[in-house]
Amino acid sequence: MSSQTFLAALTGSFSTPCADNPTVAMIEAAYRHHDMNARYINCDVKADGLADAIRGAVAMGWAGFNCSIPHKIAVLAHLDTLAESAAIIGAVNCVVIRDGKLTGENTDGKGFLDSLSGVTDPKGKDFCLLGAGGAARAIAVELALAGARRLTIVNRDAARGRDIAALINDRTAAEAMFLPWTERFAIPRDVDVLINATSVGLGDAQAMPDIDPDSLRHGMIVADVIPNPPRTALLRAAEARGCTTLDGLGMLVNQGVISVRLWFGQDVDATIMARQLQDIFGVARA
Template sequence: MNFLSLITGCFAMPAAENPTVAMMDAAYAHHGIDARYINCEVPPEKLGDAVRGARAMGWAGFNCSLPHKVAVIDHLDGLGESAEVMQAVNCAVLRQGKLIGENTDGKGFLKSLLEVADPAGRSVVVFGAGGAARAICVELALAGASTITVVNRGRERGEELARLVGERTGAVAKFLPWEGHFAVPAGSDIVVNATSIGLYPDVEARLDIDLDALQPGMVVADIIPNPPRTRLVRDAEARGCTVLDGLGMLVNQGVINIKYWTGVDADASVMRRRIEAIFGV
């Protein structure tokens, strides 16, 4: 194999066939981009060395997974708008010799959501307060969502996220504790599961919510890509809701990453087909 002049990397745990790696490489091959997307397992104490190595090798950028999304900021030269607000980075981009941190998780979700609904002026309920919920809440707020309700079992983390959104964006944000069987408030337009409930192998796990509160006309989204048709997706669909699976967010954040790194508008359908083949959809 010839030396590749452009290499993007993913600071993540390796896997036998990592779906993200397969998806990105499928896009590179389809568009004739001289690049490869590689997994690099980096322990927290070596994160600085890894970033310096990426600089030294001339990488166009890299993705950054947990537990590095906050710590990596100390090793970068600047942040994009939404990454600055949420103080979390999943994508570094080399721009004019500087590594700039972006967050494409929320952008990928927003791009997927816009295919079925515009969040501007809408009331949104987000379950969870972790990194994915943080990215999604900030991007939806920046896109004009009027109200964002954070629902989380841990009060401190949930209140912190609601406070961040309320103080740093134009949206009204509030926290509701997730205590027992939760009923989505009437009048909610968009409901998002940003937790890991239902992720493989616990595919039959179900959010502890009142399913009768899911009404036709609501958009119900699950960020879990494996399996794509989670219990929440199936339950919401049966109640006449418009549903979004987690593959859209995964594919679209990959599309945005490639645009940042190469300037190419990647074909999302090529990437989605590769992911679906891996998951047997």
């Protein structure tokens, strides 16, 4: 069987994948561990070359590819079908190629949902999401489809926050509302799970979202989508107040597991990928 290659359509070039791109490193580690005849590589695809890149992937018999900003929406014009959540979200980060047909998936929210399942069932829970970007949108949709009762979207840009709330109310059975992100925002008392879906804390262990730390209640679940550093300032503050915490490593690992499953129909060992990320980010293994 010939090797299957996967395209990661990124805006920047990476000369040493394992050192420069954690996603490449963790998926390649899984391929090696399972002795899979596959490779996961980075390709620098500019906006005006997206259509050619996709045609090339089909022509070369690729099993699929991931795509990142700025291609997550532009890629929609080149797909044959969309998975349910991807259609609601309106963005795709994973494409599966079967018999020349392209199906768009979105693994952002699914990866988070799989990680969350390790600490709680979202069904019937009240969530508060900080941020209204692509990650927040995908997570909100997957939580709603999984049976979340209510989602509160908190964002400084009111239009974007209201847009996600309206999407949830219009396209799912969950309830959603928008709250403006004011200085030292106090997390509503009825919230079961708080999620930081912003980039605050990425690469900065001291950066803290502008919330009132004292509104983090004992027993609340506090999750952060930031994978690096895994133990963000928000999670440390939450731990100090007796909250259950969830870091961004699980979300990143699960996205990889889901992507490989979509491409190959095979489950890979998430532990292998998690260890690879821990080594990259300098996290002590348990």
